[in-house]
Amino acid sequence: MRAFLCPGETMAKTSETPVAGAGPGSTFRDKLYTSRTLILPDSGRALVVLKQRVSVPATDAEALDYLKTNEEFELLQE
Numbered sequence: 001m002r003a004f005l006c007p008g009e010t011m012a013k014t015s016e017t018p019v020a021g022a023g024p025g026s027t028f029r030d031k032l033y034t035s036r037t038l039i040l041p042d043s044g045r046a047l048v049v050l051k052q053r054v055s056v057p058a059t060d061a062e063a064l065d066y067l068k069t070n071e072e073f074e075l076l077q078e
Helices: 061-069
Strands: 026-028 034-041 048-049 053-057 073-075
Touching: 026 061, 048 053, 053 061, 061 073
Parallel strands: none
Antiparallel strands: 026 053, 026 073, 034 048
16 A cells, blocks of 8 residues: 655654553554454444554553453553
């Protein structure tokens, strides 16, 4: 897939440094796919898996419950 930019636009860059205000959370490894979009059954919210990883904040009980009880994901120790 190729992205096209308008003159004067730049692509966003990823950073390894934590985002200010981002709280602690949990990261899970997807055992089956390197990328996909998960739709949570109760709320219909989307979680994005990139590079076999999906991270959720510690306060997101619905996402944590879904990922912990689904055998396609494994909690990573950080």
